[in-house]
Every structure is written in C-alpha cells, then in structure tokens.
Amino acid sequence: MKEQLDLLIRQVDDRQDELIGLLERLIQFRTPAPPARNTEEAQQFIASFLQDKGFAIDKWDVYPGDPNVVGVLKGQAGDTYKSLIINGHVDVAEVNEDEPWEKEPFTPIVRDGVIIGRGASDMKGGLAGALFAIQLLHEAGIELPGDLTFQSVIGEEVGEAGTLECCKRGYSADFAVVVDTSDLHIQGQGGVITGWITVKSKQTFHDATRKSMIHPGGKLFGANAIEKMMKVIQGLQELERHWAVMKSYPGYAPGTNTINPAVIEGGRHAAFIADECRLWITVHFYPNETYEQVAKEIEAHILQVAEGDIWLRENPPQFEWGGSSMIEDRGEIFPSLEVDANHSAVLTLMSSHESVVREQAIVDVSPTVTDGGWFGDAGIPAAIYGPGDLQNAHAVNEQVSIEQLIHFTKVILKFIYEWGHTRK
Numbered sequence: 001m002k003e004q005l006d007l008l009i010r011q012v013d014d015r016q017d018e019l020i021g022l023l024e025r026l027i028q029f030r031t032p033a034p035p036a037r038n039t040e041e042a043q044q045f046i047a048s049f050l051q052d053k054g055f056a057i058d059k060w061d062v063y064p065g066d067p068n069v070v071g072v073l074k075g076q077a078g079d080t081y082k083s084l085i086i087n088g089h090v091d092v093a094e095v096n097e098d099e100p101w102e103k104e105p106f107t108p109i110v111r112d113g114v115i116i117g118r119g120a121s122d123m124k125g126g127l128a129g130a131l132f133a134i135q136l137l138h139e140a141g142i143e144l145p146g147d148l149t150f151q152s153v154i155g156e157e158v159g160e161a162g163t164l165e166c167c168k169r170g171y172s173a174d175f176a177v178v179v180d181t182s183d184l185h186i187q188g189q190g191g192v193i194t195g196w197i198t199v200k201s202k203q204t205f206h207d208a209t210r211k212s213m214i215h216p217g218g219k220l221f222g223a224n225a226i227e228k229m230m231k232v233i234q235g236l237q238e239l240e241r242h243w244a245v246m247k248s249y250p251g252y253a254p255g256t257n258t259i260n261p262a263v264i265e266g267g268r269h270a271a272f273i274a275d276e277c278r279l280w281i282t283v284h285f286y287p288n289e290t291y292e293q294v295a296k297e298i299e300a301h302i303l304q305v306a307e308g309d310i311w312l313r314e315n316p317p318q319f320e321w322g323g324s325s326m327i328e329d330r331g332e333i334f335p336s337l338e339v340d341a342n343h344s345a346v347l348t349l350m351s352s353h354e355s356v357v358r359e360q361a362i363v364d365v366s367p368t369v370t371d372g373g374w375f376g377d378a379g380i381p382a383a384i385y386g387p388g389d390l391q392n393a394h395a396v397n398e399q400v401s402i403e404q405l406i407h408f409t410k411v412i413l414k415f416i417y418e419w420g421h422t423r424k
C-alpha cells in the first residue's frame, strides 16, 4: 500500500505539466460572479472529466446557466470504509474592466514558479489539484474501499449556496474537505449572516407636518423613519462593542465579530416625511456561534432599544435575515465551521500534510468565509484545506505558487487514498 502510494506521489512531480495544464484549462473558463450564470461549460468539463474516471454524475441547474456537478465513485466496500466529500466552487471573483492585469485575467500566465489568472488561488488551483489526484488514482487502477464524492458548486462568490443545495439533495459523508484558499492550513471558520432592519411608519405624512411632529403643541404623533434608524444604528454599535469585549475565539483578533451597517435606504421623496428606512447589515460571528443565535441576540437588543423610544415602542423595527443570493434577493448566510483537531480525518490530513510538506500541519481558523460552514450546518465533519493565499484571492494578477499546488495535490492524493482505506 505504501509503495503504491509513493509511486503515485512521485508522479505528481513527474507529470506537473499536466497538472498545470489542467489549472490553465479551468482558468480559461470565464466564470466570474457577479455576473454569474456562466458556469455551464466549465461544469460540463468537470462532469466529463469525472465521468471518464468512473464517477456517476448528477448535474442540475441551481440557476439557469449555473449548474452544480456532483460525481460519486462508489467504493468497493462503502458500508465498512470511510466516505469522503471533496468540495470546491467553480465561480471566481468578479473582474472590473479597469483593473491593471498584466494580461487578460482568463488567459493564464505560467512563469517564475507561479500561475497567474483569475481563480488561480480562489479556487481553481484547489479544484485542479484534487481532480488531478483523482486522475492519478484512476490511471493507476486503484479502487478505494470507501465512497468518494466530488462536488463542483456554483455561486460561492455571491453567497449562493451551491453547497447547501448538495446537502439538501442528500449528499453526505464521514468527512468533507473544502479545497478553498487556505495556504495549506487546515481551517475552520467564523460565519456571516446579512440582514435587513426596517423602521416603518404606519402613516405617510407631507413634509410640512414636520413642525407638528416635533414641536410643542403640534399634537401629531409621528416620526421620521430615517431619524429613528439612528437609534437602531447606535444600538448596533453598542452591541458590537459588547461582543468585542465579551466574546473571543482562539485564532481571532478580539473584535473580529462585527456588525457592519453596509447599506441604507430610506425616504420616498423630499416632499414627504420619510416613512420607511431599511438598513442592510453584515454580521460576522465566531465558529462556536450559529447564525440563528446571533440574529436572535441582535433582535432582542434592538427591540429593547425600541422599547426605550416612545414612537419605536409602537412601531417596532422588523428583521429579515439571510437570503439565498447577494444578486437575487440581496442576502446571504455562511454558517460557521468548527474543526475538531482530534477527529480521525483531521489527524489523517495532518499526517498527510506533514509527510509531504515536511513541516508541522497548522490547524487554525480562516479569516474569511467559505462553503465549509454548510457542512458544519448539516452535521458533516469538515475542514478547509487548499492552495493559495487570501492576499491573492480576488486580487489583480491573482496567482498561486506551483510548488504549493504540487504540495496540495500530493497531500490530497495521500489523504483520499488513506481515508478511503480507513474502516468505519
């Protein structure tokens, strides 16, 4: 078993041109989100790639032009050996026209030990490495005892939960690796939930009534929704500070848990008293918290703030949490993910990393969010582990180191092999 694996791992070096070629091919598919709805061709390529290696393919439109692809390779003894999901998103960060790329971002450049192109780091490098590992296993005629599932999902960059759709469709395993940008750290993550807070008056008033609303003897019980939103924002700031003082999580700088008032919309016209004001907030929370829990904390605090205001008491703010897409319904959820460093899959991944990279594996937390949280939410133990770093993700001249891509490919190859040979 060991010799067979060592031979395969050596092949990653010998055939690195093919690995690089596969990443170049993936970068050439223009899959930025936004605008999204452009992954059909890339997903068909991945579906065919997996089908050639014996995977049963499930491909379905999450949105028109944006299908998910799930390939399942049944193990020889799936009932008694550990199963694995490898997950990655095929969409990449958007590119603005005026960005000063060295070359067109979807025409990869290979030189000086790096591959440059949109998605090199986030996260077509991870996809290419994992797919190439699968190719090597297939060509060597290795049949794993455990089941292997590969998920290529859409929409991650715009908060569209391609991965949630896979979970809803019933795909599960003993462990999942999200091969997103982690600089080869084994990571959990905090979570994000967006929400809308609405302050709304039951009546609409002409702006000439303002004097009766705010001055002695006016006798008009009304309010300007924009002004009342100021109290809500102040309340959010108080809660944010309280969280920063009272909550913490290893690996995060204090105060990483923030409540950002991101967008405000209110009023209808200068001839009216603003009768509605809506605030779009982004909430970052820690791996040991859930989005349901932080949403509840915010609601409870803001409703207390409203209780202290004579008008808001009668017209309490309303809350809408989450959403399925930043571009469809202006909302998103990324659940948090805690990594159990003593889980047998994490230990296997750590030892795979250490034997390939010859450095101690680092288990920590991602400063950003990935689809990893959906596995945590579905009760599937998971970790983020992929090539590339966040300085490069979403950046101009995004790139990945070829050495790191090769390391990743070897580690994931070894991990797939070993986990798939582990008894349940």
Ligand SMILES: [Zn+2]
Binding pocket: 089, 122, 123, 156, 180, 181, 370
């Ligand atoms: Zn990503």
